[in-house]
Structure formats: structure tokens, C-alpha cells
Amino acid sequence: MNDVLKNNPKNNPKNDLKIGNSSVRLIRGRFLHFLEDPFSKVDSSVDSNLESKSYQYVKHGIMLIVDGFIQEFLDCADPKHQQRIADLNEFKGFKDIPTTHYPSSHLIVPGFIDTHIHYPQTEIIASYGEQLLEWLNKYTFPTESKFADAAYAEQVANFFIEELLRNGTTTAAILGTVHKHSVDAVFAAAQQRKMRVIAGKVLMDRTGFTPDSLYESAAQGYEESKKLIQKWHGKERLSYAVTPRFAITSTEEQLRLSGKLMQEFPGVYMQTHLAENLKEVETVDSLYLRSAGYAGYLDVYDHFGLLGDKSIFAHCVHLREGELERLAASNSVISFCPSSNLFLGSGLFPFQQSVVRMGLGTDVGGGSTFSLLKTMHDAYKTAQLQHKKLSAFGSFYLATLGGARALSLDHLIGNFLPGKEADFVVLNPAVTPLQQFRLDAIKNLELHDELFGMVALGDERSVVATYVMGKNVKHDD
Numbered sequence: 001m002n003d004v005l006k007n008n009p010k011n012n013p014k015n016d017l018k019i020g021n022s023s024v025r026l027i028r029g030r031f032l033h034f035l036e037d038p039f040s041k042v043d044s045s046v047d048s049n050l051e052s053k054s055y056q057y058v059k060h061g062i063m064l065i066v067d068g069f070i071q072e073f074l075d076c077a078d079p080k081h082q083q084r085i086a087d088l089n090e091f092k093g094f095k096d097i098p099t100t101h102y103p104s105s106h107l108i109v110p111g112f113i114d115t116h117i118h119y120p121q122t123e124i125i126a127s128y129g130e131q132l133l134e135w136l137n138k139y140t141f142p143t144e145s146k147f148a149d150a151a152y153a154e155q156v157a158n159f160f161i162e163e164l165l166r167n168g169t170t171t172a173a174i175l176g177t178v179h180k181h182s183v184d185a186v187f188a189a190a191q192q193r194k195m196r197v198i199a200g201k202v203l204m205d206r207t208g209f210t211p212d213s214l215y216e217s218a219a220q221g222y223e224e225s226k227k228l229i230q231k232w233h234g235k236e237r238l239s240y241a242v243t244p245r246f247a248i249t250s251t252e253e254q255l256r257l258s259g260k261l262m263q264e265f266p267g268v269y270m271q272t273h274l275a276e277n278l279k280e281v282e283t284v285d286s287l288y289l290r291s292a293g294y295a296g297y298l299d300v301y302d303h304f305g306l307l308g309d310k311s312i313f314a315h316c317v318h319l320r321e322g323e324l325e326r327l328a329a330s331n332s333v334i335s336f337c338p339s340s341n342l343f344l345g346s347g348l349f350p351f352q353q354s355v356v357r358m359g360l361g362t363d364v365g366g367g368s369t370f371s372l373l374k375t376m377h378d379a380y381k382t383a384q385l386q387h388k389k390l391s392a393f394g395s396f397y398l399a400t401l402g403g404a405r406a407l408s409l410d411h412l413i414g415n416f417l418p419g420k421e422a423d424f425v426v427l428n429p430a431v432t433p434l435q436q437f438r439l440d441a442i443k444n445l446e447l448h449d450e451l452f453g454m455v456a457l458g459d460e461r462s463v464v465a466t467y468v469m470g471k472n473v474k475h476d477d
């Protein structure tokens with residue numbers, strides 16, 4: 001190996017060093033990642049002891065990346081690692097490996113994970129004045145109709161994926177439109193950048209609630225979803241999610257066929273909306289409960305086999321008695337979308353729901369930001385309005401390892417354990433003069449002060465670099 005290294009002087013730091021057929025690079029800097037759920041993440045009596053055991057904070061760290069995977073993650077201050085570092089230095093020419101050294105003012109954390117986002121709604125972000133059902137009819141459905149044009153879908157998909165990366169989001173569960181090619185476009189855009197994403201074609205077939213321009217029959221929706229699953233699910237880092245929009249826009253036949261797809265293709269995800277808005281819940285009651293004796297909104301999905309460990313339910317603001325327990329018992333997932341819940345006036349997510357596996361979702365364009373940092377801020381305010389505290393540790397957990405667990409991807413992403421895919425972001429906690437001024441003013445600055453500054457004041461400017469499979473895709477490096 002040393003010979004190879006000698007023949008490859010660091011004359012081109014943009015490229016990884018090729019050793020045999022492998023490319024190798026080192027990242028040095030200050031790192032934070034989670035190993036456990038800080039589970040006091042929403043509590044009025046935060047147990048800082050439990051919390052501090054949930055993460056690993058490495059002031060001088062070294063990450064060795066081979067072919068996009070984390071090979072070693074070493075703490076220079078850890079006596080157990082020092083020997084390893086010395087060995088590597090001596091025997092493998094560590095010093096000759098292309099290295100990016102981030103300053104100690106920066107913090108490297110796992111890539112952010114967005115558990116619920118609509119890519120076709122990128123352009124209607126910040127649409128004024130309506131609550132959910134009116135907002136869907138006035139802004140969302142007309143915009144989604146534009147995706148009948150495949151070239152347009154491709155253009156928006158590429159912008160959308162770049163916007164995720166600008167904000168430090170490396171993995172997302174994405175909703176397309178009813179148009180099959182809308183999902184082809186977003187998978188292709190993610191695949192081109194080697195990203196790990198989940199995506200699915202929206203299913204809508206209930207006349208009276210679905211505009212003609214977005215209608216397709218239950219049978220056609222089933223067939224097209226099937227083709228998309230066969231084409232994309234499990235290909236490289238891509239996974240498919242069966243995506244009935246919500247109970248209001250699907251007939252029972254469509255929900256039945258969604259459940260059938262889940263059975264026919266074990267391992268695919270299911271994503272939908274649940275109990276976001278009171279008028280929505282009332283409408284579901286009038287459509288389903290009277291006619292066929294369903295016990296409630298969640299029961300409608302349950303009836304068709306749509307609950308399970310790969311099922312993501314966005315919002316869950318207005319759950320009824322027993323529904324939370326049913327989500328927990330089926331190991332289903334809640335995507336907590338605080339920015340959207342506030343922006344659309346849907347309500348405050350009740351935090352006792354954290355007993356269910358949960359991640360954060362931006363829900364763009366109902367949510368008014370792509371930034372998981374700003375989403376953490378809205379989550380914090382949502383907790384405050386209920387006299388609860390959401391610590392910055394809890395928020396960063398939800399946006400990283402918590403999100404990975406929610407999406408059943410924690411064996412692949414979510415922290416820096418060796419073997420995982422090297423998706424991470426480099427944050428500058430003092431990127432604005434105000435943030436710098438605030439940090440300078442804090443005596444005995446602690447890690448939580450820095451993190452919370454990013455929660456309350458951070459946005460995409462805080463994200464200095466976004467790495468996907470070990471490569472910086474935000475800036476040239």
C-alpha cells in the first residue's frame with residue numbers, strides 16, 4: 001500500500017486516492033453523532049445524564065472513508081484509538097491519504113433525514129392564507145397537475161434534490177404526483193447524486209375530492225405503482241413507498257389495492273397523511289364511518305393492511321383515543337411536521353406521541369422550509385406552547401439517527417459507526433455575525449448552547465458542506 005501511496009502524491013486534493021480499486025479519503029474535525037435515543041427529548045424534567053449517554057462528541061476525530069463507506073471513526077483523545085491511529089500512520093501512510101480538515105469551530109453531524117416531503121410542491125412553498133383542504137384545492141392540485149409534463153417534472157425534481165442537499169438533507173421520504181414519470185424523475189435525480197431516498201407515486205381515485213386532471217382509476221394506480229416498484233425498489237440506494245394521498249382522496253378499492261401491493265412486495269414502504277386537520281378528520285368520518293362502521297381514521301388504513309413497520313403517517317395531530325397505541329403496537333411511524341402544522345394552522349402535535357417511532361418531516365410545500373434546522377426550531381416552539389421542553393440533543397437525534405430508525409434505515413445511515421454509508425454534513429454554528437456574537441457572549445460555552453443556537457437561528461447557511469457517500473455534493477472540494 002505504501003508504494004501506491006508514494007506514487008500518488010496529493011497533487012489533486014479533489015479526488016479520492018485510488019488504492020487498488022478502492023477510493024480512500026480522510027475527514028478530520030469535530031464530530032457529534034447519536035448512538036441511542038436521548039428519550040428525555042421532550043420532557044419538562046430533562047435527565048441530562050441519560051441524554052449525555054445517548055451521543056458521542058469527538059473534539060478531534062478522524063473518519064476514514066473507503067468507497068463511500070465509513071471504514072474507521074477514531075477519537076484522537078481516546079487512548080484505545082491512539083494506538084490504532086499510530087499504526088495506521090506508520091503502516092498505511094495515513095498522512096498521504098487525501099484529507100479534508102475542518103476547523104474546530106465547525107461541527108460534523110450525520111446527514112439530515114426528512115421523513116415527509118412533497119417534491120412537486122416546491123414551487124408553492126409559502127402560499128398564503130388557507131388551511132389544509134382549501135390549500136389543497138387552491139394551490140396544490142393545480143400545481144400537481146402541471147406534472148403531466150414529464151420535462152417539467154424532471155426540471156423540478158433536479159431543483160428539489162439540489163435544494164435538499166443545500167439544506168444538508170441527505171435522505172428523504174418523498175411524495176410525487178399521480179403521474180408515473182414524476183416518480184421516475186425524482187428517483188433519477190437522486191440516483192444521479194447517489195442519494196438514499198424513498199419515493200412513491202401519489203394515488204387518488206375518489207371523484208368529488210380529486211380534480212379530473214389528477215384522477216386515475218384504482219386499477220391503473222395499482223398497475224403503475226407495480227411497474228414503479230419493479231423498476232426502482234431496491235435499486236442502488238432507492239426504495240419505493242406505496243402512496244395513497246389520504247383516505248379522503250382514495251376509494252376503499254384503492255386502499256385495498258394499496259394493501260395488496262404491500263403484501264405482494266414485502267419491504268416496500270407506505271406513506272400517507274393522518275389526522276392533520278380537524279375538517280379533514282370530520283370528512284373522513286362522513287365518508288367512511290357512517291357507511292361501513294369503521295372505528296376511526298386510523299382504522300380505515302388498518303382495515304386495508306396499511307399499518308406496519310414500513311408505514312409512515314405524516315402529522316397525527318388530532319389522533320383519537322386508542323389510535324396512538326395502535327400505531328405503536330403495529331410499529332408504524334409518525335412523521336412529525338411542525339413547520340407545516342403551524343403554517344397551515346393544523347394544530348400542535350401532542351408530544352406524548354413520542355412513544356411511537358418518530359422522525360421529522362418538513363412537508364414542503366405545506367411546510368415553509370426545506371431546512372431541518374428550521375424544522376427543529378418549529379418543533380421547539382410547538383413544545384413550548386405545550387409547556388414542554390425539546391432539547392437540541394432531542395432535535396438533532398430526531399433529524400439523524402431517530403429519522404434513520406423511523407425509516408428502518410439505521411443499519412445503513414444515521415450515525416458514524418463503521419460500515420455505514422458516509423452521508424454527513426459540516427455545520428458552522430457561527431455562520432452569521434449574530435450567531436458568532438451570541439456564542440462569544442456565553443461564558444463556559446457548552447455543546448448544547450452551540451446546538452441550540454443552530455436550532456433557533458440556523459438555516460441552510462449553517463450547512464458548509466453536504467457529503468453523500470463520502471463526496472461533498474454541496475461545494476467542490
Ligand code: GUN
Pocket residue numbers: 118132136140245246273276340363366
Ligand atoms: N393531506 C393530503 N394531501 C396533503 C398534502 O399534499 N399536504 C399536506 N400537508 N397534507 C395533505
Ligand code: ZN
Pocket residue numbers: 116117118273314363366
Ligand atoms: Zn404531506
